[in-house]
Amino acid sequence: MKKVLFAAAESVPFAKTGGLADVIGSLPKALQKEGWDVRIIMPRYGDIAEPFRRQMQTLATLTVQVGWRNQYCGVQTLVYEGLTFYFLDNEYYFKRPGLYGYYDDGERFAYFSRAVLEALPVIGFQPDIIHCHDWHAAMIPVLLTAQYRQRKQYRRMKTVFTVHNLHYQGHFPYEVLGDLFGLGHEHFTNETLEFYGMVNFLKGGLVYSDRLTTVSRSYAAEIQTPFYGEKLEGLLQKRSHELAGIVNGIDYELYNPASDSALFARYDRQSPEKKLFNKTRLQAMLGLQVSESVPMLAVVSRLVKAKGIDLIARVLEEILSRDVQLVILGTGEEKYEGLFRVAAHRHPGQVSANIFFDETLARRIYAASDIFLMPSLFEPCGIGQLIAMRYGSLPLVRETGGLRDTVLSYNEATGEGNGFSFTNYNAHDMLHTMERAVRMYQDRPLWHHLAAQSMSRDYSWQSAARQYVTLYQSL
Numbered sequence: 464m465k466k467v468l469f470a471a472a473e474s475v476p477f478a479k480t481g482g483l484a485d486v487i488g489s490l491p492k493a494l495q496k497e498g499w500d501v502r503i504i505m506p507r508y509g510d511i512a513e514p515f516r517r518q519m520q521t522l523a524t525l526t527v528q529v530g531w532r533n534q535y536c537g538v539q540t541l542v543y544e545g546l547t548f549y550f551l552d553n554e555y556y557f558k559r560p561g562l563y564g565y566y567d568d569g570e571r572f573a574y575f576s577r578a579v580l581e582a583l584p585v586i587g588f589q590p591d592i593i594h595c596h597d598w599h600a601a602m603i604p605v606l607l608t609a610q611y612r613q614r615k616q617y618r619r620m621k622t623v624f625t626v627h628n629l630h631y632q633g634h635f636p637y638e639v640l641g642d643l644f645g646l647g648h649e650h651f652t653n654e655t656l657e658f659y660g661m662v663n664f665l666k667g668g669l670v671y672s673d674r675l676t677t678v679s680r681s682y683a684a685e686i687q688t689p690f691y692g693e694k695l696e697g698l699l700q701k702r703s704h705e706l707a708g709i710v711n712g713i714d715y716e717l718y719n720p721a722s723d724s725a726l727f728a729r730y731d732r733q734s735p736e737k738k739l740f741n742k743t744r745l746q747a748m749l750g751l752q753v754s755e756s757v758p759m760l761a762v763v764s765r766l767v768k769a770k771g772i773d774l775i776a777r778v779l780e781e782i783l784s785r786d787v788q789l790v791i792l793g794t795g796e797e798k799y800e801g802l803f804r805v806a807a808h809r810h811p812g813q814v815s816a817n818i819f820f821d822e823t824l825a826r827r828i829y830a831a832s833d834i835f836l837m838p839s840l841f842e843p844c845g846i847g848q849l850i851a852m853r854y855g856s857l858p859l860v861r862e863t864g865g866l867r868d869t870v871l872s873y874n875e876a877t878g879e880g881n882g883f884s885f886t887n888y889n890a891h892d893m894l895h896t897m898e899r900a901v902r903m904y905q906d907r908p909l910w911h912h913l914a915a916q917s918m919s920r921d922y923s924w925q926s927a928a929r930q931y932v933t934l935y936q937s938l
Contacts, residue, residue: 465935467494468590469503470579472572472599473562474548477511480562482711482846483597483627486678489714491546493928499935502588504579506571507539507550509558515541519550523585527553527578529570530642536578538585549586551578563599569635572664573643576602580611589616592935594623598633601668602644605656608671609646621938624672626665628843629686629693633664659694669698673938675706676931678844679865683708691841707934710868711844712924713853720854720918725826730855732915738830738855745831749815751788758904759788760897761832761856763825763847766795766803766818771838771861776802777890783810787901790828792817829854833910834900838885838893842866848882849922855914858882859900861893869922873903873913881917 473479475488491501507519519539527536537552551557556571565571580603583589595603604622611617639662640646651657656667669675677683683706685691687699699706716722720738721731727744730737739755746753760782764770775782776799782789783806791803791814803816817824829835835851835858844865848858852869860866862884873880883900885892904910 466500466590467592467594469594470600470603471505471596474503474505477515478508478562486711489924493924497928497932502547504549506557506575507552525581527581529574530645534574538582569639570643572599576606579603580606592621592623595668596625597627598631598665601664604671605667622672623674624668626677634661637662674934675702677708679710679868680708681867682843682864709927709930710865712922712927713849715923718850718853720830723826725823726830732918735911742831745827751815752812757786757788758833758901760834760836761790761828762836763792763828766793766799769840771840772799774838774890774893778894779806781894788813790815792825792828793820794818829856832856833904834859839863840888852881852917852920855918857913857917859896860884862886881920
């Protein structure tokens with residue numbers, strides 16, 4: 464049985480700031496079903512819930528060198544839902560509120576990178592592959608190549624590096640190279656870690672890993688262009704033959720309208736009337752006009768430009784001049800939060816602005832809504848559209864990244880499609896696409912057919928896991 468160690472900064476259910484944690488908590492389960500022994504190593508944050516902390520068992524304690532410093536490291540383990548997790552404990556670095564955003568993040572994740580490699584001899588698990596995720600773990604392949612490869616235990620070890628969002632790279636001053644990693648100036652060149660006078664952790668993963676992946680086929684192509692490439696497009700073009708785009712999945716047991724206890728009524732694609740019951744119950748709960756015939760548009764998102772919220776803002780009054788309802792759930796930039804609060808005040812019964820996040824309400828919105836708005840400026844993969852389709856809400860998206868790969872715009876000639884899409888980042892293109900979707904909604908048999916069609920698509924993790932297995936086997 465092949466062995467893989469996932470190295471990442473976060474994972475559900477222990478620590479989460481975004482979609483990375485969902486991937487780390489779900490993909491290894493799917494890989495195990497394919498016959499691989501996959502384990503996860505991550506920091507032991509102070510924010511990890513106390514019940515989990517009490518269950519952790521200490522495997523070993525060791526000393527980790529961070530430049531000239533000798534730092535304590537406790538290696539603890541816990542099995543959760545059949546997955547083995549290892550936690551690296553250092554209270555100075557990780558016993559703080561939150562996960563990131565500290566002045567010494569460079570040092571914290573330099574420590575994490577070396578601690579991962581130092582922990583391997585004591586955990587009783589010899590991975591064939593270390594699969595590193597995002598900039599927090601990107602220096603592991605660098606250290607493995609530069610300082611550990613000559614040791615017998617590390618000699619045959621391969622590395623895979625996954626970019627979840629190229630925008631976040633981990634830029635730090637030149638001095639960290641020697642001060643935190645003990646690396647020489649030969650690693651500070653245009654071909655290695657140098658990036659506009661800084662050390663770029665993520666670039667290290669891109670340069671030194673054996674294989675690269677990102678979270679959709681389209682995003683893999685997009686990041687090789689100047690608009691999406693975050694000034695790394697040249698390097699990504701150079702390594703394009705070793706770069707794979709694999710669309711993320713969602714946990715089909717966790718997101719299942721047939722068994723979801725958060726819903727007003729459970730349903731599947733053969734029971735559209737129960738989905739309508741969810742809609743009318745949510746309308747009543749949120750103070751909207753109770754009507755099955757009025758299409759409900761939903762936004763469950765961070766309210767930021769990257770998610771296309773400025774497009775919605777640009778034509779909001781035009782949207783609301785149509786016979787539609789709009790439900791918003793999320794937080795973000797103050798100007799967008801205020802805009803939707805004002806819209807709800809001006810259009811009672813038509814707009815519900817929920818400027819917070821609540822998982823139960825999110826599930827109910829997915830189940831109740833007819834059209835799920837996700838007009839992102841860029842979207843490496845996206846999870847909202849996948850959950851929406853699982854719950855029979857047809858996504859309306861801009862054709863970018865994972866949205867392009869997962870949402871097939873309805874084709875009236877062939878009957879194919881699981882949503883609606885537009886190409887240009889243009890508010891009126893989005894509006895016209897929405898008007899088309901609203902027209903389609905009036906044909907109820909057609910709409911139920913499209914909803915059932917979207918619910919039948921397979922975006923489970925098992926499909927993605929098989930592609931990762933093929934990639935691992937190529938090493």
